[in-house]
Amino acid sequence: VTAPASVDFWFDFASTYSYVAALRLPPLAAARGVQVRWQPFLLGPLFTAQQGIKDSPFNVNPVRGRYMWRDLERLCRKYQLPWRQPSQFPRNSLLAARVALLSARTPEEPQLVRRLFEAGFAEDLDIASPEVVGRELQTAGLPPGKLLAQAALPETKDQLRAQTVRAEALGLFGAPSFVVRGELFFGQDRLEDALDWAQASAN
Amino acid sequence: VTAPASVDFWFDFASTYSYVAALRLPPLAAARGVQVRWQPFLLGPLFTAQQGIKDSPFNVNPVRGRYMWRDLERLCRKYQLPWRQPSQFPRNSLLAARVALLSARTPEEPQLVRRLFEAGFAEDLDIASPEVVGRELQTAGLPPGKLLAQAALPETKDQLRAQTVRAEALGLFGAPSFVVRGELFFGQDRLEDALDWAQASAN
Numbered sequence: 001v002t003a004p005a006s007v008d009f010w011f012d013f014a015s016t017y018s019y020v021a022a023l024r025l026p027p028l029a030a031a032r033g034v035q036v037r038w039q040p041f042l043l044g045p046l047f048t049a050q051q052g053i054k055d056s057p058f059n060v061n062p063v064r065g066r067y068m069w070r071d072l073e074r075l076c077r078k079y080q081l082p083w084r085q086p087s088q089f090p091r092n093s094l095l096a097a098r099v100a101l102l103s104a105r106t107p108e109e110p111q112l113v114r115r116l117f118e119a120g121f122a123e124d125l126d127i128a129s130p131e132v133v134g135r136e137l138q139t140a141g142l143p144p145g146k147l148l149a150q151a152a153l154p155e156t157k158d159q160l161r162a163q164t165v166r167a168e169a170l171g172l173f174g175a176p177s178f179v180v181r182g183e184l185f186f187g188q189d190r191l192e193d194a195l196d197w198a199q200a201s202a203n
Numbered sequence: 204v205t206a207p208a209s210v211d212f213w214f215d216f217a218s219t220y221s222y223v224a225a226l227r228l229p230p231l232a233a234a235r236g237v238q239v240r241w242q243p244f245l246l247g248p249l250f251t252a253q254q255g256i257k258d259s260p261f262n263v264n265p266v267r268g269r270y271m272w273r274d275l276e277r278l279c280r281k282y283q284l285p286w287r288q289p290s291q292f293p294r295n296s297l298l299a300a301r302v303a304l305l306s307a308r309t310p311e312e313p314q315l316v317r318r319l320f321e322a323g324f325a326e327d328l329d330i331a332s333p334e335v336v337g338r339e340l341q342t343a344g345l346p347p348g349k350l351l352a353q354a355a356l357p358e359t360k361d362q363l364r365a366q367t368v369r370a371e372a373l374g375l376f377g378a379p380s381f382v383v384r385g386e387l388f389f390g391q392d393r394l395e396d397a398l399d400w401a402q403a404s405a406n
Binding site: 078193 | 253254264266267269270273274277281374375376377387388389390392393396
């Protein structure tokens, strides 16, 4: 028996380029028979540890920020993805990351991830709000009350902190990132390269 | 009479991703009938003004730096470009930028740009050295003695400083960048998108 080709997809629900990658990845991976392992995490601690900043790099350097918004608009047109520039950036993605972690390896996980990203970047909703997150859990077929309560437990918080530690150990410095058998690919522009690598290195 | 499609290619001879873009661009642009306007400039002043750093961002954040070297190795394999990780990074690209500016709009310009990039990233030569630059001028069919002397003139220095001012006015924050009728594309990953834009917006 051989292991199926798979890719670890590391993302932050507040990250604009993670949104593009999260929506593009599932159909492309499925078409190649590559399994997606969703890895929600928080960029904030990485940015603080590596760059000493407490905000998005796109806010810290507004010239780069202006470009990013224009680039996102063009990318979403290119890939025919819905897009609405969020009225607040970055959103606090802590709660979204926690419930996504709690849904790990359930059949509902891909749909939940997609819905949370669309809430943030197609509908300009505040993904830090329990109402918004609860509604998306419901839509994805998961029990909102139960998961929102679990999200507040110390073990869930620890689980998300452990993701940051894993991300650092893998050499991550931004999102989205793809990891295939220890090989790191950064940025949604590397999505196809990561899938190529997964297919080539399988078996 | 209609203007031919063209792309302004902004690059720094010390920039690794500029190397990849500089070698990939000419055949792709030629195949689409898009004219390349070479725009050598220095990233240093931009990085200092926008990020307050005096070194390459890849050195300032070594985690990102480690990734970049691996990514470059993979990219050059993918595009079948020669690659040798430079023993010093970044190189001082001041002299190279000045002689490239002096060769602007000569038939030898594309060959000179290519040779200077290959010196830095395929042969690990010091492009700050007048001997190295003089040899590449000669190879490109340009008079080394004359151009090296001109490179030291105040008007040449001013011309390169003016490039930085133009780069800032265009919203640049890194290299390589492509500008098509005011539309900015950042990174060698956007090369094809920039050429698409040039073709679509011509006439």
